[in-house]
Amino acid sequence: MLAYVASRLGQAAITILGISVIVFALARLSGDAGALLVPPEATPQERQDIRDALGLDRPLPVQYGIFLKGVVTGDFGKSFRFGEPALEVFAKRFPNTLQLAAVAAVVALLGGVSVGVLGATHAGGMPDRVITIIALLGQAVPSFLIAIFLMLIFSVNLGWLPTSGKHGTLTYIMPAVSLAWYSMAALARMTRSSMLDVMETDYVRLARLKGLPESRVIWKHAFRNALIPILTLFSLQLIFFVSGSVIIENIFAWPGIGQLTVQAIFSRDYPLVQTIVLVTSSFLVLLNVGVDLLYAFIDPRIRLT
Amino acid sequence: MASEANTSPLLEVRDLHTHFVTRSGTARAVDGVSFTLNRGQTLGIVGESGSGKSVTCMSIVRLLPKTASRIAGGQVLFKGRDLLTLSEDEIRAIRGAEISVVTQDPMTSLNPVYTIGNQMEEPLRYHQHVRSGNQLHERVVGALRQVGIPVPERRVRDYPHQLSGGQRQRVVTAMAIECHPSLLIADEPTTALDVTVQLQILRVLKEVQQNLDLGMILVTHDLSVVARICDDVAVMYAGRIVEHAPITEIFDRPRHPYTQALMLAVPKLNASRERLNTIPGQPPDVRRLGSGCPFVPRCPKATERCREEYPPTTTVGESHTVACWEATS
Ligand SMILES: Nc1ncnc2c1ncn2[C@@H]1O[C@H](COP(=O)(O)OP(=O)(O)OP(=O)(O)O)[C@@H](O)[C@H]1O
Ligand SMILES: [Mg+2]
Numbered sequence: 093m094l095a096y097v098a099s100r101l102g103q104a105a106i107t108i109l110g111i112s113v114i115v116f117a118l119a120r121l122s123g124d125a126g127a128l129l130v131p132p133e134a135t136p137q138e139r140q141d142i143r144d145a146l147g148l149d150r151p152l153p154v155q156y157g158i159f160l161k162g163v164v165t166g167d168f169g170k171s172f173r174f175g176e177p178a179l180e181v182f183a184k185r186f187p188n189t190l191q192l193a194a195v196a197a198v199v200a201l202l203g204g205v206s207v208g209v210l211g212a213t214h215a216g217g218m219p220d221r222v223i224t225i226i227a228l229l230g231q232a233v234p235s236f237l238i239a240i241f242l243m244l245i246f247s248v249n250l251g252w253l254p255t256s257g258k259h260g261t262l263t264y265i266m267p268a269v270s271l272a273w274y275s276m277a278a279l280a281r282m283t284r285s286s287m288l289d290v291m292e293t294d295y296v297r298l299a300r301l302k303g304l305p306e307s308r309v310i311w312k313h314a315f316r317n318a319l320i321p322i323l324t325l326f327s328l329q330l331i332f333f334v335s336g337s338v339i340i341e342n343i344f345a346w347p348g349i350g351q352l353t354v355q356a357i358f359s360r361d362y363p364l365v366q367t368i369v370l371v372t373s374s375f376l377v378l379l380n381v382g383v384d385l386l387y388a389f390i391d392p393r394i395r396l397t
Numbered sequence: 398m399a400s401e402a403n404t405s406p407l408l409e410v411r412d413l414h415t416h417f418v419t420r421s422g423t424a425r426a427v428d429g430v431s432f433t434l435n436r437g438q439t440l441g442i443v444g445e446s447g448s449g450k451s452v453t454c455m456s457i458v459r460l461l462p463k464t465a466s467r468i469a470g471g472q473v474l475f476k477g478r479d480l481l482t483l484s485e486d487e488i489r490a491i492r493g494a495e496i497s498v499v500t501q502d503p504m505t506s507l508n509p510v511y512t513i514g515n516q517m518e519e520p521l522r523y524h525q526h527v528r529s530g531n532q533l534h535e536r537v538v539g540a541l542r543q544v545g546i547p548v549p550e551r552r553v554r555d556y557p558h559q560l561s562g563g564q565r566q567r568v569v570t571a572m573a574i575e576c577h578p579s580l581l582i583a584d585e586p587t588t589a590l591d592v593t594v595q596l597q598i599l600r601v602l603k604e605v606q607q608n609l610d611l612g613m614i615l616v617t618h619d620l621s622v623v624a625r626i627c628d629d630v631a632v633m634y635a636g637r638i639v640e641h642a643p644i645t646e647i648f649d650r651p652r653h654p655y656t657q658a659l660m661l662a663v664p665k666l667n668a669s670r671e672r673l674n675t676i677p678g679q680p681p682d683v684r685r686l687g688s689g690c691p692f693v694p695r696c697p698k699a700t701e702r703c704r705e706e707y708p709p710t711t712t713v714g715e716s717h718t719v720a721c722w723e724a725t726s
Contacts, residue, residue: 216464294505300460301500302520302572303493316510391510392556 093395096388104381108374115370116159119362120152128362131172163370169363173355178367181352186371188258189341189348193333195264196271200333201326204276208283208322213310215288223280230277235336239270239343256345267344271336275329282325286318293317319390327383331376405477407612408434408457408580413471415449415456422684426452428636430471431710436579439606439613441623441644443659444633445680450616453633454582458496459488475580494524497573499602501585503566507557514553517541517572524576540575541568543608544601563594567601574605581606584616599626620659624648629716632656635681635691638710642717652713652724654696690721698723 119125130142143149147158162168168178211223243266246253254263290296291314299313300306334349341350349368356364388395415427427449434440442450455461457473459480473480475496480488492498500506508516517537521527527536534553541549544567557565566586573581583602587595603626606613615627623630623644630647632640632655640653651657658676678695689704690696696703702722710718711725719725 294500294502295508297460298500298506298569299508299519301458301492301498302523303489303491304519304523305489308523313508317508392512393509393558 093388096394097385100381100384104377107377111373111377112160112163112370113156115366116156119366120155128360129169131170132360168367168370171356171364171367172361173359173364174361178361178363179371181364182349182367182371185348185352188346189334189337189350192258192264192267192271192341192346192348193337195268196275197326197330197333199268200272200275200279200329203272204279205283205322207276207280209287209310209315211280211284212287212291215284220284223284227277227280227284230273230280233273235270235273236339236343238273239266239340242266242270243343258346263344267340267346270343271333271340274336275326275332278329279322279325283318283322286321287314290314290318316390320387323383323386323390327380330379330383334372334376405474406433407436407438407476409472409474410453410457411472411474413453413456413473414469415452415461416467416469417465418467419465419684424684425636425686426466426683427456428683428686430633430636430638432631432638432641434580434612434614436612437607437610438629439603439615439627441627441630442614442616442633443618443620443623443630445676446618447680447683448633449636449683450633451584452636454498454584454614454616457582458492458498460492490524493520493573493578494576495578496580496582497576497578499566499569499573499581499583499586502589503562503569504589506569507565509557511556512553513541513555513557513560513568517553517568517575520572520576536575537571540571543574543605544568544571545597546571562590563597566590566594566598570598570601570605574609574611577609578611580612580614582614582616585618586615587622588618602626632659635686636683637720639692639721640717640719642714642719646714646717650714650717652717652719653721654698654723655692658695 119128125146126139126143126148129146129148130139134142145158147155166179168182170176171178171181174181207223207227211220214220243255246266247255253266257263287310291310295317296309296314299309304313337346337348337350338353339350340346341348342354345351349372353365353368355361356368410433411431413427413430414425417424417426430449430453432440442453444450452461452466456468457475457480459468461468468481471481475491480491483491507513514534514537517540518527518533521533521536527533537553538549541552546552546564546567552560552564552568557568560568570586581602586602587598590598599622602613602615605611606626615622617623627644629641629643631638632647632653634655640647640651640656642650647656648660651660655676662676676695681691681694688706690699690707693699693703700722706722708720708722708725710720712718713725
């Protein structure tokens with residue numbers, strides 16, 4: 093088990109290092125890194141100071157060393173647009189994105205799994221058919237359209253929900269549902285097919301032969317075994333909850349990273365873009381390690397080898 | 398009621414019909430099966446693949462695929478109660494408690510994500526409401542010891558993948574008997590195992606059956622297994638029992654041409670893993686049965702009458718019945 097954890101953490105470290113190389117290289121690839129990393133309004137003196145600080149006139153490995161040292165010590169440079177350290181700007185917005193992503197992930201997981209299990213246990217019946225159609229729609233209709241439909245219905249027509257901003261529980265509903273939509277549909281389909289497979293197995297039949305109640309057969313014996321492919325899909329979708337926020341946050345004026353990314357790109361704020369990419373992707377890599385550890389918890393065959 | 402339960406046999410299956418509805422027609426998988434079984438008695442069911450042995454077993458405990466199958470008629474009297482008329486909850490209380498089933502594949506029958514102990518505690522919790530951890534542990538360890546698992550205290554913490562095939566089958570057997578059932582159905586319990594392990598498992602089953610005075614149904618392809626541990630044999634062909642007799646009778650005086658062919662196939666089965674496929678021809682498709690005897694195309698003694706009319710089941714000796722025009726004429 094310890095070896096498993098260590099190897100997963102090792103892989104994560106290598107991945108994050110790889111991302112840092114890419115982020116570093118992107119700024120250098122565009123020819124003059126100074127043009128990207130130095131604010132346009134800087135005086136020639138300031139310009140030279142920053143070039144010296146980043147080592148832009150020295151060999152690439154040295155530059156990378158300087159870059160990596162900055163990253164490790166939390167120094168990502170100053171945001172051009174906000175005039176503050178990029179990491180601070182990021183840190184102010186990141187919790188908002190995380191909260192929305194977490195709510196959306198929970199909605200997607202709970203909704204998708206319960207709909208999928210219902211479909212599998214009533215396979216071929218009426219609930220199953222309705223669910224299959226909804227799941228197909230979920231995957232066919234893009235999330236921004238869902239967001240606009242929701243807004244039209246619940247804000248414009250019914251006036252039940254506020255259209256934008258983050259102030260109170262109600263404002264979470266529409267962004268979270270739009271963000272969860274696609275993922276929920278995919279999870280429902282995966283849960284359904286995974287459960288159908290598991291329900292055919294000998295151990296599920298044995299559970300029935302033992303005289304266990306059907307609810308116990310489904311949730312204890314079938315569901316836990318069906319969970320591995322569901323979790324795999326879910327872990328792939330975790331990225332989507334953060335990347336999807338770029339669109340959703342802008343539609344609902346949600347003060348998070350998605351909105352910040354667009355602002356940073358429009359104002360050519362490279363230090364901020366760099367920070368967002370590096371920190372967000374490192375975060376997602378670590379999240380995936382967490383999911384891998386969860387597998388081990390669910391399936392002893394992973395844990396004990 | 399009580400007196401009836403005492404005098405009636407443990408299990409009496411009367412004219413059982415189980416059908417599968419498929420796109421290509423209705424399969425009469427079990428087509429009028431009747432037999433009785435008493436406590437302490439072992440009935441072997443033999444027959445080629447597809448003859449309806451497993452479907453018969455699963456019909457008794459009513460665990461067939463819900464959507465495709467239908468028990469179309471008959472009675473399954475267990476201690477005088479017709480299991481086919483019980484509610485879902487009532488039959489569930491009998492499964493795993495009074496009637497246990499051991500199935501074919503020990504490698505895949507245990508849930509890979511729970512410990513042996515966890516899975517073995519379930520029937521005790523559900524059927525006998527044993528709650529105390531100590532008591533559960535003792536009962537589980539006791540049952541494992543009964544089937545010859547060494548150091549059972551340690552095995553309860555193991556996961557199925559840590560056990561060999563033979564050990565897993567012992568665990569499944571232990572799980573089947575821990576609630577002290579009165580009927581044990583073993584559907585090819587050793588087919589997937591090595592020959593030496595097969596013998597051990599059979600010995601365990603026989604021992605358990607005798608110690609607990611169980612009625613046992615043993616489904617097998619292997620007549621040598623039947624010879625070793627059964628009292629009676631029922632030979633199935635195309636969803637029906639074509640011959641039923643005590644073990645000595647069937648080996649000394651097989652009457653049905655199909656049974657006779659099976660006997661001839663036996664010596665070639667010395668490895669005892671091979672299937673009974675040495676009889677020329679194929680078993681019929683149970684979706685397309687006519688009115689005559691389904692064995693006709695393979696039968697050396699078939700007559701015009703066999704083609705037209707299914708033979709009645711006739712008594713030809715002490716507890717010996719057969720369904721064949723030739724054997725009874
Ligand atoms: N799920 C099913 N759907 C449709 N038909 C089925 C199904 N299960 C069984 N049958 C039909 O029932 C017949 C008897 O099957 P059964 O499993 O009882 O055979 P068996 O005697 O146990 O064979 P084996 O020795 O291979 O285990 C089969 O020939 C098949 O046509
Ligand atoms: Mg079978």
